[in-house]
Amino acid sequence: MLFGCASYPKVQAEPSYAFSKTQNTSLAKGIALEASKHPASSGFYLLGDGLDAFATRLLLIEKAEMSIDVQYYLFHNDTTAKIFTHYLLRAADRGVRVRMLLDDFGHESQDALFSALVQHPNVSVRLFNPFSNRTLPYVDFLTNFKQINRRMHNKSFIVDNQAAIIGGRNIGDTYFSANIYTNFSDLDVLGVGEFAPRVATAFDLYWNHSLSVAIKYIAPASSAAKLEQVRKQLAKIYTSEQSKAYLRRLESLDIIDNLLRGQLALYWANSELVYDHPDKIMNVSDDNTGYMAPALSNLLNDAHSEALIVSPYFIPGDAGVASLKRWINTGANVTILTNSLSANDVPVVHAGYANYRESLIEAGVKLWELRATVKPKSKPKIKSKDKAKHKKITDLAGSSKASLHAKTMIFDRNTLFVGSMNLDPRSINLNTEIGVVIYSDKMASTAADIFLEELPRHAWRLDVTKTENWWGFNHDLLWLDESITPTKVVSKNSEPEASTWVRFQAWLFGYLPVEHLL
Structure with a gap:
């Protein structure tokens, strides 16, 4: 407990900001060539496939000439993270300034790595809302729960202040x-055009905030020799057999080359970047000053003709159910996809969501839950040129289990939201988040068509049946497979594909008064 009361030195690192004069970079020239053909302010490209999303980041790093800014909630100690770091270090060797801002909760105690990286003159690393106790960090949950429980959940990646990626991926x-x-x-x-500098402005706000602490004030001092050791370790992983699939993907993916030539098939549209102010972490939970959720209030409160909502952690609360019911009563079609218990990596969150399933269905919501296992893909029905540009909005293959992590909403086939925010109390009230609202009929319609076509193969639809008996009505919750004809009942009143132990956890968590923390 005494260790938990210790604190890191309250020394604010030197402020720095995104470079504004990057118009002569290769990225800027290619983007300007494409932008001149369109009246809209920004161009967007959806990255649904996991390999493409990773390769695009690496290719952007390779094309960087001035700066790379990296902001993530989780930064794992695994193969792709090591390859990513290897590419960042190579960029720094070319003279590119690299700034990494990571939440202190999710970097798997890699202080020694980060301390070594900042021995490079072009690399800076800061940890957001750091734990005071570096030896037993979780002791801080006992001594400073109100602040330590609130985390920077943002995900952004910006190159040369010209191209930026945001979304759900860590x-x-x-x-x-x-x-x-x-x-x-x-x-x-x-996103390119005006979008990228807006993301850079949000990054700078967090980078220069008092809760962003330079690694040199937290971790033990490192050395140039340690940096060279890290460099060799990263290079070894880069050349390993395990890395070859990703390196081959770099050779086959032409997204960035097309971007440089001004030939990438982007959706050009007006947009609005929305994000929480980092002060949210320090504010009392009922003070919503600078919160992102109010900025989305028009989308979340206005009536719609159609709403497609994807949220891996979905806890609508009574107010959320009432809003959805209001939309449906005005004639809207509302479809929601979230994780089933078998696909959810956080059973306690599923327990919070499960309390609202019957109310959502009775309100008229078409409620779907992602399967942990995926059926083989059938021949696609949609063959539009827009679908060809983005063949995969979801990427569910390649492992023994799938889990939903995307956070997106599509309204009225003309508005698309993509970001880091789940529709749960934690994202709305506790953590900081970022997202973009894109106003594009073509982009929203294409994403909606693909989503609805793929949904029956990847998810079960839920329904409730009522049967009368001598003491009243019995309500049965059904999981339906609509990928086959006729529709098949997969399970009744029992979470499909979930183990007995996981079901027990969800049942037990359902009795805990912790919904406001989920």
């Missing part, structure tokens, strides 16, 4: 189709 194997056990179905969006 850095790690499970996000890039590299884990043999579980891979996340996720979604990022690559």
Whole structure:
């Protein structure tokens, strides 16, 4: 407990900001060539496939000439994270400034690695909302729970202040189709034009905040010799057999080459970047000053003709159920996809969501839950040129288990939201988040068509039946497979594909008064 009361030195590192004069970089010239053909301010490209999402980041790093800014909640100690770091270090060797801002909760105690990296003159690493106790960090949950429980959940990646990627992915194997056990179905969006400097402005706000502490004030001092040791270790992983699949993907993917030539098939549209102010971490939970959720209030509160919502952790609360019911009563079609218990990596969150399933279905919501195992893909029905540009909005193959991690919403076939925010109390009230609202009929319609076509193969639809008996009505919760004709009942009142132990955990967690923390 005494160790938990210790604190890191309250020394604010030197402020720094995104480079504004990057118009002469190769990226800038290619983007300007394409932008001149369109009246809209920004161009967007959806990254649904995990390998493509990873390769696009690496290719952007390779093309960087001035700066790379990296902001993530989780930064795993695994193969893809090591390859990613290897590429960052190579960019730094070319003279590119690299800034890494990571939440202190999710980097798997890699302080020694980061301390070695900053021995490079072009690399800076800061940890957001760091734990005071570096030996037993979780002791801080006992001594400073209100602040330590609130984390920076943002995910952003910016190169030369010209191209930016935001969305649901962290850095790690499970996000890039590299884990043999579980891979996340996720979604990022690559944006250029006015979008990228807006993301850079948000990054700078966090980078220069008082909760962002330079690694040199936290971790033990390192040395140039240690940096060289790290460099050799990263190079060894880069040349390993395990890395070859990703390196081959670099050779076959032409997204960035087309971007440099001004030939990438982007959706050009107006957009609005929305994000929480980092002060949210320090504010009392009922003070929503600078919160992202109010900025989304028009989308979340206005009536719609159609709403497609994807949220891996979905706890709508009574107010959320009422809003959805209001939409449906005005004639809207509302479809929601979230994780089934077997696909959910956080059973306690599923327990919070399960309490609202019957209410959602009775309100008229078409509720779907992702299967942990995926059926073989049938021949696609949609053959539009827009679908060809983005063949995969979801990537669920490549492992023995799938888990939903994408956070996106599509409204009225004209508005698309992609970001890091789940529809749960934690994202809305506790953690900081970032996202973009894109106003594009073509982009939203294409994403909606693909989503609805793929849904029956990847998920079960839930329904409730009522049967009368001598003491009243008995309600049965059904999981339905609509990928076959006629529709098959997969399970009744029992979470399909979930083990007895996982079901027990979900049942037990359902009695805990912790919904406001989920």
